[in-house]
Amino acid sequence: MALSTMIHTHLPQALSGGGMNRISAVYVHQGVASDTKLNRGARRLAESLTTLLNLNIEPLCSRKNLQYSNWDSFDDEKHNTPTTSPKEMIADKWRELHGSSDWEKLLDPLHPWLRREIVKYGEFAQATYDAFDFDSFSEYCGSCRYNRNKLFEKLGLSKNGYKVTKYIYAMSAIEMPQWLETSRLMDTWSKDSNWMGYVAVSDDEETRRIGRRDIVVAWRGTVAPSEWYEDFQRNLEPIGIGDAKVEHGFLSIYTSKNEFTRYNKSSASEQVMKEVTKLVQFYQGQGEEVSLTITGHSLGGALALLNAYEAAVNFPGLAVSVVSFGAPRVGNSAFRAELDDLGVKTLRVVVKQDLVPRMPGIVFNESLQRFDDITGTLEWVYTHVGAELKLDVSSSSYLKRGFNPLGFHSLETYLHLVDGYLSAESAFRSSARRDVTLVNKACDMLVDELRIPQCWYQLANKGLVRNEHGRWVKPRREPEDIPSPTGEQAHDLSLRIEMQESYTCCMQAKNLAIC
Template identity: 55%
Template sequence: MEAKMATPRGVAMKRVTMLRNGTKKTKWYWKLKFGIRLKAIRSAISSSLHNQRRRLTCSTAIPTNTPVNGIVSPLVVHQSRSSSKKNELRLAKPLASLLRMPLRAADFIDFGNHMTPTLSPRENISAVWRDLHGASDWDGLLDPLHPFLRREIVKYGEFAQATYDAFDFDPLSEFCGSCRYNRHKLFNELGLAQNGYKVTKYIYALSPVDGPDWFESSKIGEVWSRDSNWMGFVAVSTDEESDRIGRRDILVAWRGTVTPTEWYIDLKTKLKKIDRSDKKVKVQRGFLTIYKSKDEESKFNKTSASEQVMEELNRLINFFKEKGDREISLTITGHSLGGALSLLTAYEAGVLFPTGVHISVVSFGAPRVGNLTFREKLNEMGVKTLRVVIGQDIVPKLPGLFVNSIVNKLSLVTGKLNWVYRHVGKELRMDMYMSPYLKRESDMTGSHNLEIYLHLVDGFVSRKGKFRWNSRRDVALVNKGSDMLVEELRIPQFWYQLPHKGLIKNRFGRWVKPGRNPEDIPSPFSQPSHV
């Protein structure tokens, strides 16, 4: 029986009054009587609670289909037949339904072991990895988003996030611009060891700019390097992880723009040739400058970032081809500028390794990189690119915010113009406002934050669906480098920083800047790790 409040009923009543002359006066009137049932009280309380939580209302569970005969089947979204009112949270529902409530402030207080884990289960994807890496251009896997693909995207996004979390950007540090940890313990320090990869080489890049002193990242005289910055790393999957994912995966992760000189170079939007064998292939000059620059007087960039990464890829691919135990894949990931460098790396790798290696790119908030011929060449090489984009993020609309938008709308007429920037690959587009945990204020910087990208991917079901209620990734990570979570959650803004801003108390009781452990000091003579 449905819980409802009974309608009011009218009952005829009479009142008899004795007058002074001894006669009686009768007066009829109606008295309203209300019948209220227990279920009606529950319904009223439930409705009140729902109104208070409507900002944090998430969708219900959505069943999935499992792979059949090695083919990844897409999610099936079942539309609810009931009205929105019937879907409201009611106290009469079982306890299991109440446990599906979205996060509130109390969920960020440590009450012990009952708290939900932040890691989603990781299945064996060895039979379907090619589909997950674009063999069929992700047909049927993006909308709705397949859970296997979601976890792979988040995994590579966390590798890209590591290039920010480990970057030393303290202007008072003598190691400003380097990685705070050596490559052997990078993943352990950042909590990524469970992903099953081993870093084999660090990549350094130049951003040459002749400008004022404020362009320099460091504010002290003696630094580890005045011209180079740590830009990313190369890693390879372990035997155990390779068994799970069905191949030996070589990973390249690139950092996005951080230093003032990188921001300046990013603005150089003139197209420039990248391939001497085909002069029509052109890319953005600024991205290419960071990727290709080198200096014989430099400690860390006697060779360019391009040469460093290609040398390591050549070494690893030849090693595993000789070993011959598994197929080899090359996955390149990065955010913002890192997404642009990922495409440049994919282009060179496609030229250098034309056969025997599956090359894919997973980028986040990446700008346009090259012209039409650049895109066509990547397609001819078989490079598969998945661009993860937030609709409110302006960076993917660059370069050419206005010109390219107009030209793309007139693509039937302007489709062959080679001086116009073009995006590459398949797009996974999300809306920042689909998450009930994010503020609704417009924030250009916040919408470009990589942690927000990962938060949205983890909660994304489909373009028209709601944020999934059973998302696992920790919501608090959003505010690690931003102020985008709703105030009701009470998560501090920009909370990710070193304790005491890097100061420690020495044995004499003084607060001082610590020195680095010898193994964490960058060295131009370090050799790649053996595999």
Template identity: 55%
Template sequence: MFHHNHHHHHKNPMDHLFKKASGLFHHDDDKGDTNTQQIANTDIETSHTAKYYLARNDEIEEPGHVPRGDCASLKDVIHGPEDPTPYLDPLDDNFRHEIIKYGEFIQGTYDAFDFNTFSDYCGSCLYSIDRMFEKVGLARNGYIMTKYLYAMSRARLPRWLEKSWHPNAWNYDSNWIGYMAVSNDEETARIGIRDIVVPWRGTMAAGEWLKDFEFLLQHIGPDKDDDIKVERGFYSLYSSKSDDTRYNQTSAQDQFLTELRRLVNFFRARGEQVSLTTTGHSLGAALAYLAAYDAAQEFQDLPVTIITFGGPRVGNNKFCDFLEQRKVKAIRVVVKHDFIPRMPGIVFNKELEKIEEVADSWHWLYTHYGHVLEIDVESSPYLNHKRDSSGYHNLELHLHLIDGHISSSEMTKFRENAKRDAALVNKSCGMLREETLVPSCWYQPAFKGLVRNQLGRWIIPPREPEDIPPPPDTVTPLSVF
């Protein structure tokens, strides 16, 4: 059993406790925990400076273009019953590339998401199902996309869903929340199994977690007496639907399960071994756990793997027990100074650590489940060490640190042959040292997406017809496989 670190769940958190928690982690506050304070006030000594790395002439590895080795021998480690611990510490190179591969699938959901609140398609994917991988640089990733997933929620949530200010918006309730894709024949041969991947989009705004969050658990098990509970806000986003909406007359949960049945039944009918990998960052990590739970309920003999980055606690002990009973594998990538993995219930963490021996019987506790791969900001010669809660939570930062990570006994060392471009870290944050000469938050469309029309006015251009958000029942024909 490898879930751990129990948290107290409090039904009615007081406002001053939330303010206290918020103050712990916002970079403009003078107070902080010991680890965060240390990283803010020191500049690491390293034998390899950023300038040394930048002066190297070896070719970098682009997302989606990394030459990956034959991983068929790792099939049972990643998608089966074999214990991954020896491959995580020290981190096996092939395992490293597989973890980064799944992280890049998630990063694609950020790169393809329309965050522009002035756009009439804000909250949707910028591209069609058959063009998305190409547009975000993942065309050579070895997977074929089959479906988009949409989510909505009527619950009182932090700002997890983007809404358009446009008077004729595509919708006012739903957001594109992820997609489903399947390994092609070549990739299937390389990894040893036909893999269905479901990357769930998260949130890049770490500060939004503390705002208006209630931390209430609710039952999700088919039997109300089984005590399986998960955080209500996550489950609301995953399971909400409404007849009044175009894109969520079915929930993200229903959309996922319907497509999963279609894909699993198709490939099994051809005599193939099939696996499911649910993956996500931040909020998306929570959705990945919920999807894995449903898949394990639906298909008791389907290998299910969860790979998450910066994920919060999702459910209670019984939720984790169920995943373990169904042999669901989980790999949790965690940045040492990121506070999101300590949510929900962070305010009560230290009190409960003292009584962990009796915590197993408390069904109302939030509990983590999975093997942990902890990575450290201090290991990288490229990164500044200013306190930045948002930067610590950034997905590209996670992928950069995984690329350089060696082992738990060498947490402050960075792999010399790491080749992932460090500039990617600053796509949506400012964590790189100034001598790297990479500006903060550089990933954006030219002129912030504006173009000049025939009258000389700067406007947001209309979407190409093929890139208008497809309805949730749109799927790729299985004849492509």
């Protein structure tokens, strides 16, 4: 059997244990327990393919790098310290940190200021998972659980100094993978769309610290590693007017729309560009320096590149950068060349053991470019772009060894490794501050000695609450958190808005009277 046939036919079952259905594959990012045990034959296949891919994964029983002999002391050593490093004033260095020199001499060793910025953008990407309604029994499945004014407050991200200005929705019915299907219920908030991310902008205080007004776009990714193998070599199709080509499925998610839908009368592309245009024009009109930073994990990293390409075409001279995590290849070498010509700066954070950054183009990728003299330019070859920060699971004594594709690909695993990274030759830094417990949000990657439950991030009682009669029911959302309130809900929401506006006017009048 040919290698490509073997990968395409058998590896999805190997990675998913042969029993992971599509909806549970989506859940792996969300802390919903799913069966990921591999049967003996599938494990042998997976280990063989791991060897072929040269992932160098250590045996499950290996504990060579453990630093702690008494894990009971972990609470005292880590739990009583802040989870973030102090913020530095980086106003005079923002262009270098934004990639003006392609992060030369900043990645190895990793500059502490850059580390903190990478974690910040990674947390913005993680927010798209933490706030997403994955409950397939919910009438709001596929939406964000909070309105944009509460998103960062609910997720503890207000400290970052940004404000969400716009939500982005993508089609779930046109050219969309089944893992983006919405609800099991027919009566749902939207049969056609899913919440896909958001646009945010730095507030005045953060703007002074970082030296410019920073517009952020965060894209959600939901794909599990097994699903990259189900469709590991999709067709490339043209983008723009040159020879640049990108993967068909990614472009479809970014550009699909339907005038008969509620949320995707305009595409995700049109939604995000309309908001970015408004913000860029407003802040540049105020005489401010403006940057655009686009982030995403997995599929979100692919969408981030497409977004960056479009933004750079529409805003010549705007500082555009991408910080992606575990992102797949998106296009061919001509696409990479166009991004370079447009001045887009891309920093790809990858984990050596993660399979997704090797997709698509597991065989036909940028490594063939060394044979240009023989093959010529291959328009159908997938190519990564930008600078790479490569991390290694084995560097952290907190993480289990063994074959764990879901854990390797988890964004929280990535952020843990970034926080502990010093250089390619250094051990995991002992002064790393980010809460280690976060790693097990949606997977089982922490060593058992830490006694942290796997997949612990979920709503209490799976979201059920007791009503006034003592019965367990699904709670009603607050009107302001409903994606599209109608009828009585809309009326309640308008009353709340009127009351809030009246209160604001009264307070302003009171302050003026005092003045």
